[in-house]
Amino acid sequence: MTARESWDASVGRFRDHLALERRLSDHTVRAYTEDVRQYGRYLAGQKIADPERARPTDIERFLTTGGWAASTAARKIAAIRALYEFLRRRGLAGENPAFAVRPPRKGRPLPDVLTVEQVEALLGAPRGEEPAAVRDRALLEVAYATGLRASELTALRLEEIDLEEGLVRCMGKRSRERIVPFGTKARDALVRYLEGARAQLLRDRGERAVFLTRFGRPFTRMGYWKLLQAHTKAAGIDRAVSPHTLRHSCATHLLEGGCDLRVVQEFLGHRSIGTTQIYTHLDRNYLREVHTKFHPRAT
Numbered sequence: 001m002t003a004r005e006s007w008d009a010s011v012g013r014f015r016d017h018l019a020l021e022r023r024l025s026d027h028t029v030r031a032y033t034e035d036v037r038q039y040g041r042y043l044a045g046q047k048i049a050d051p052e053r054a055r056p057t058d059i060e061r062f063l064t065t066g067g068w069a070a071s072t073a074a075r076k077i078a079a080i081r082a083l084y085e086f087l088r089r090r091g092l093a094g095e096n097p098a099f100a101v102r103p104p105r106k107g108r109p110l111p112d113v114l115t116v117e118q119v120e121a122l123l124g125a126p127r128g129e130e131p132a133a134v135r136d137r138a139l140l141e142v143a144y145a146t147g148l149r150a151s152e153l154t155a156l157r158l159e160e161i162d163l164e165e166g167l168v169r170c171m172g173k174r175s176r177e178r179i180v181p182f183g184t185k186a187r188d189a190l191v192r193y194l195e196g197a198r199a200q201l202l203r204d205r206g207e208r209a210v211f212l213t214r215f216g217r218p219f220t221r222m223g224y225w226k227l228l229q230a231h232t233k234a235a236g237i238d239r240a241v242s243p244h245t246l247r248h249s250c251a252t253h254l255l256e257g258g259c260d261l262r263v264v265q266e267f268l269g270h271r272s273i274g275t276t277q278i279y280t281h282l283d284r285n286y287l288r289e290v291h292t293k294f295h296p297r298a299t
Contacts, residue, residue, distance in 0.1 A: 035079035056100035074103040125231035131197035138193035145186035147250035150243035154219040172269035
């Protein structure tokens with residue numbers, strides 16, 4: 001077996017390890033796999049046939065080759081570290097050189113959010129009583145009410161919705177299950193959709209996905225994104241809006257309404273409170289605006 005074939009085989013086993021043993025998301029598995037393949041191509045170009053011979057300086061030089069953003073470079077370091085740990089535990093590598101490489105410092109950009117008025121315009125954009133319009137109203141209402149990720153929303157199944165209690169059960173990252181509530185407006189939109197429009201879109205009676213395309217199939221993340229773009233334009237919102245924008249808006253509006261940060265963490269399915277804390281910056285900005293507007297001695 002050549003060095004190239006040996007490397008490709010190791011990467012293939014690493015990919016299976018990420019998917020089957022660590023149970024990472026498909027997106028993360030693809031990203032990590034491509035990261036270590038890029039790293040392998042770099043090593044080959046440097047005449048380093050055996051990755052065990054690589055030193056921390058080799059990894060640092062690799063990170064300078066692509067002009068990547070700090071967040072992307074940090075992910076590549078994480079992927080390389082995971083690869084070496086995978087090889088080490090199987091007796092195929094010694095010490096992990098990537099542990100000596102410090103990820104670049106990165107600032108955390110504030111989440112992109114809509115105002116409450118913009119959200120209202122967006123939710124009101126699907127007009128008419130055609131099945132697609134009824135479906136879109138329900139989809140957007142649920143997206144904003146629950147703050148679900150795009151992958152969670154498009155994967156939502158009928159048995160995961162409790163209309164009586166106003167709850168959805170979803171599987172988040174790393175197969176972590178959580179229960180998320182939704183309010184009356186989302187419930188009313190869901191009931192209208194499930195009691196009529198969904199049956200008109202349905203092609204296969206065995207299909208359990210909640211939201212169906214005109215072909216009777218579950219939405220893809222791209223399909224959801226395109227739907228959102230169309231309604232953003234119809235609502236007269238002159239800015240980029242992604243599925244995550246609705247998630248960010250949900251979290252921010254909860255905090256602005258006085259919701260506890262720990263509750264928002266559970267609501268969004270964040271493993272660490274640190275991930276949720278980014279929304280406190282937005283909350284402080286909101287509080288500052290309110291103070292400036294209403295306090296008699298603010299100006």
